Amino acid sequence: MPDQQVTLSVFRYRPGQDAEPVFQEYQVPYHDDWVVLDALNWIKESVDGTLAYRWSCRMGVCGSCGMMVNGVPRLTCAAFLREYYPAPIRVEPLANFPVERDLIIDLDGFLEKLKSVKPWVIRDGVDSATNGEYLQTPGQLARFKQYSMCINCMLCYAACPVVGLETNFIGPAALALALRYNLDSRDQGNAQRQQLLGSDEGAMACTFVGECTTVCPKNVDPAGAVQQEKVLAVNDWYYNVLVPWGKR
Amino acid sequence: MTDVIQHDVVVLGGGGAGLRAAIAIAQLDPRLSVGIVSKVYPMRSHTVAAEGGAGAVIKANDSLDAHASDTIRGSDWLADQDAVEVFVREAPGQLIQLEHWGCPWSRDADGHVAVRPFGGMKIERTWFAADKTGFHLLHTLFQTSLKYEQIRRYDEWFATRLLIEDGRCQGLTAIELRTGQLRCIAAKAFILCTGGAGRIFPFTTNGAIKTGDGMALAFRAGVPLKDLEFVQYHPTGLPGTGILITEAARGEGGILVNRHGRRYLQDYNLGTPLDVTDPHHPQKNTMELGPRDRLSQAFIREREKGNTIEGRYGDVVHLDVRHLGEKKIDKKIPFVRELCKNYAGIDPVHELIPVRPVVHYMMGGIHTDVHGATCVPGLFAAGECACVSINGSNRLGSNSLAEILVFGARAGAAAAQLATSGPAPNLSSLLAQLADEQQRIARDFINKQGGTRRIADIRLEMNHTMENGAGIFRDESSLKQTCRTLTDLRDAFRDVRLDDRSLCFNTELTSAIELGCMLDVAQALACSALARTESRGSHQRTDFPNRDDKQFLKHSLAYRTEQGPPRIEYLDVVITRWPPGERVYGK
Secondary structure, eight states, X not given: OOSOEEEEEXXXXXXXXXXXXXXXXXXXXXXXXXXXHHHHHHIIIIIOTTOOOOOOOSSSSSOOOEEEETTEEEEXXXXXXXXXXXXXXXXXXXXXXXXXXXXXXXXXXXXXXXXXXXXXOOOSSOOOGGGOOOOOOHHHHHHHHGGXXXXXXXXXXXXXXXXXXXXXXOOHHXXXXXXXXXXXXXXXXXXXXXXXXXXXXXXXXXXXXXXXXXXXXXXXXXXXXXXXXXXXXXXXXXXXXXXXXXXX | OOOEEEOSEEEEOOSHHHHHHHHHHHHHOTTSOEEEEESSXXXXXXXXXXXXXXXXXXXXXXXXXXXHHHHHHHTTTOSOHHHHHHHHHHHHHHHHHHHHTTOOOOBOTTSSBOEEOOTTOSSOOEEOSTTOHHHHHHHHHHHHHTTXXXXXXXXXXXXXXXXXXXXXXXXXXXXXXXXXEEEEEEOSEEEEOOOOOGGGSSSBSSOTTOSOHHHHXXXXXXXXXXXXXXXXXXXXXXXXXXXXXXXXXHHTTOEEEOTTSOOGGGGGTSOOOOOTTSTTOSOTTSGGGSOHHHHHHHHHHHHHTTOSEEETTEEEEEEEXXXXXXXXXXXXXXXXXXXXXXXXXXXXXXXXXXXXXXXXEXXXXXXXXXXXXXXXXXXXXXXXXXXXXXXXXXXXXXXHHHHHHHHHHHHHHHHHHHHHHSOOOOHHHHHHHHHXXXXXXXXXXXXXXXXXXXXXXXXXXXXXXXXXXXSSEEOHHHHHHHHHHHHHHHHHHTTBOOSOOOSTTOHHHHXXXXXXXXXXXXXXXXXXXXXXXXXXXXXXXXXXOSOOHHHHSEEEEEEOOSSSSOEEEEEEOOOSSOOOOOOOOOO
C-alpha cells in the first residue's frame, strides 16, 4: 500500500438492517490516476464486501456510476481522487432519487419519464425499411446530434432543483430526448409529443437554473433543449388559442 | 405456492442482440409476450461501449462477395461459409432498419450513409455514428423497444440457472436484485444474449458485467461451447484501464510507432507504409489497417526485440493521430479525444497515445446454427455469447455490431416460431427446480458457514493465469500450467466467503456467481486451446506455429463433464466457395 491515503466517507443504508443512513469512513490508498470508482472497488474487494453500488464500463458511456461526490453529481469513473486530495471525499447516492441501498438509487420514475416522451421515430403511415435509407444531410444530422448523446446517467436530475420539488416534472434528460426526435428530419411525431412537452410537467416547469447543463458529462445541454421547447410550446399556445383556425 | 412468471419467449440480456431479438418477436407476432431479463438496465449493456462502426455492404463499389471474402480470410478460414453468406446478405437490411429507427449514422454530403475502412478490409464498408456507434445503436434499440407494450422488462434480475425439463429449456431462475428473491420464469423459448467474457482476463476493454454468464449457463445445461480458444486482442487499448481506442483512429489515418518512431508493422509482413501526407494513406488491408490478430502479435514481437516503450502499466507503443488535425479528430473520432483527455490526461491533437493490445472479444461461444438454435430444444443464443460461427479464429473489425442485429433478429424469429407451436412448460417441475436452486444459493453463499477466500483474490489469480498461459502466444507447458491453476481455483472457489448476507442488492453475491461462471468459461477456453495443436488467427501456439488444415479445419466443441475438465470434440468447418488459402495483407 502506498504511504499516502485518502479518506472516503461513504453513505451507507441497508433496508431492513439500518434504521437510518450512516456515513462510514474508509482509508483508501491514494494513487494520482485513481478515480473515485477505483477507490470504491478497492474497498469492496479488500475490506468491505457489503458496500453496494453500480458500475460497468468505467469509460463514461454506460451511465451506471453517477453519485454525489462532495455534494456534486459526478460519474465516479471520471472523478479523480487527485481533484480532492488530500481532503476527505464524501460519496453519496444521486440526490433527488429514492435510495434502494447504499449508493444505489431507484430509477423507475426516471424510466417512466423517458418513455413518456415517446422516444422513437414516429411516421405517418406504415414505415418499411425495404425501400432503403432515408436521406439525411450532415446539416440535418447536426440539428439533433447533440441531444442524442445522453447516456441516461441522471446527473442532471440530481442537479435540478425543480426535479427535487416537483416529482412529476419530466426533467432535463427526457426533455432533451424529446427534442432530439422532434428535430430529426426522419421523425413526424412532433404533434404527439407537444402536448406533454407544453404541459405543466414539461418544459414550462423549468426555472432555467441551468445546473443540468453544467453537470452533464456529455455536453448534451439539456437546458438549451428545454428553452427551445418552451419557445415551441408558446408558439403552440399562440396558434391554438389566438388563431385556432390558422393552418399549422 | 410461489408464482411462476410466464412469457412466450424470454430473452436473457438487454444489449444489442437481446433488444433486436425482442423487437423482432414483437413485430412478427404481436400476440406473443416477451420478457427481457437483464442483470443491468438495457442502456448499461456493453454494446454501449462499441465505438468504430458496423460492417455492411451499401456502396456501389462494394459487393456481398467482397464482404464475405474479407470476413472468411480474416477468420483464417475457420468461419462457416454458409453462415457468413447469410450474414453479409442480411447485414445491410438490418443497418437500414436501424436507420429507420433513428440511429444517427454519419452521412456523406449528399445525405447517404457514410462508410469508412476498418482493418482487414479490401473495400471500406463500416457504417458509423462518429465513434460512438455502439452507444447510438443500443440507445436506438432501447428507445424503439419502449413502444412495444408486449415487451416486459425485468431490469436488474440476475439469472442463475436454465431449467431443463424433458430435454427442453422451459425456464430460468433469476435473483430479483431489489428484493433478493429468487424467481422462476417459464417460457416456450429462451434466447441467450449475454455478451462476452473478457473479464476472465486482467486487461480488457470489456466492462465489469462481461463475465460470461450466458456461456456458463448454457454449458451447464449441456450445450457445448464452440471455438472458445479464440480470443481477440484489440491492438490499441489504453494501458492501466484497458479503455478501447477505436480502430477508426487508424481507419482515419492514425499510425503505430515504436520507441524509435518506426512504423514497425512494415517488419511483420503487413505491407509498406505510405507517408501520412500521401493522398493514398491509409491504404486498406495494409499496415495499420491489417487485421487485429496480426497487429497484436506484432506488438509482442516488438516487445521481445526491446522496441516498445516502458510505461507505468507495462510496455506500450504509440498511436499517433496528430497529423489528422484537431478539426478531423473532433469530427470523426471525438470520443477518442474525450477518452484520452479524461482518462489518460493526454490530448491526442498534440500528443502521442500510449497503447497496447487488450482482450476485446470472444470469437467463440455457445454453439448455435444459423437460426441461433442450440442443441437443447427451446434454447437459442445470439451475439457475442454465441458462436454461429462467422468470426472463426479472428473477427473482422466492425462485424460484431452487424452480427448482433442479424443473428439477434434471426434468433428472435426462430424463437417466435417455436413459441407459437411449442408445448407449454411443466410448471410443477419448474417449481421443484426453483426450490433446488434456492437451496444451492443459500448453502453455497448466503447461509454458508466457514469459507476463507475472498472473491477478488480468486478472480485476480484467474486473471493472471489466463494472461500468462492463454494470452496472445501460448504453448503446451503454459496452457497445462493454466489448466492446473484453474482446477485449483475451482477448489478454492468452494471455500469462498461473503461479507454480505443481506438480500437487497447483494452485489457481492452476484460477484461470486459471476466468478463461478468465469471459472467455467476460463477452463473451457484453456482446455480448448491446449487441444488445438496448431496456430490459426488469434490462437498462436509457439510450439505449433503453422496452420494445420488437415487436422484442424474444425471447430472445437467443449462439453461439460460431471467431474474433471471439459471433453473436447470437433466439428467440420463449412466451406462453400472460398477454399482455404493464405492470409495475405499489405498487397
